[in-house]
Amino acid sequence: DQQVKQNSPSLSVQEGRISILNCDYTNSMFDYFLWYKKYPAEGPTFLISISSIKDKNEDGRFTVFLNKSAKHLSLHIVPSQPGDSAVYFCAASVPGTYKYIFGTGTRLKVLA
């Protein structure tokens, strides 16, 4: 049972436009979420996070939105750049543990 879902395996966007990556979760107890970016042949790197006490967190071109009632979060990249082409994973921190549950990832391709 996949508790963190990324239903779009891939996404293509033109350079300069907005990229929107989506993530859904099933466990309402999750209260901290992270996005990671992964380039081929490298380990994932942290991008941005959000706590459930917020509904938005911004860092430069990257903004994460959290809709707790819908159990949905999204990552917005504006403007998208070719260097943003990578696989993006969302993850949820499991309360009371030191565990994280990752989604299946979305491959973003930004076209020049």
Added chain:
Amino acid sequence: NAGVTQTPKFQVLKTGQSMTLQCAQDMNHNSMYWYRQDPGMGLRLIYYSASEGTTDKGEVPNGYNVSRLNKREFSLRLESAAPSQTSVYFCAGALMGYTDTQYFGPGTRLTVL
């Protein structure tokens, strides 16, 4: 400051062989993790260690064992490799765990024939 390092980078095993994947970090992380990444499956947690001296199962622990040798090192052992264990393995560390950013190593690509 090397961050999180993993050895080896690549490995090919025959079914039934054993091997240990090594992970070390110099970031003073208390928590360490082993994940596997498979196409269409994302990153799945195999085992983790919340602190030195403790280990716990993740989502997919069968066929694996771990050792938290000290604060810096966390190894993953395959006692009898199976083709289903063909995957890319990532080690990660975090300062404490909950809500802390995880820092990942570069990965080990393992093929079991």
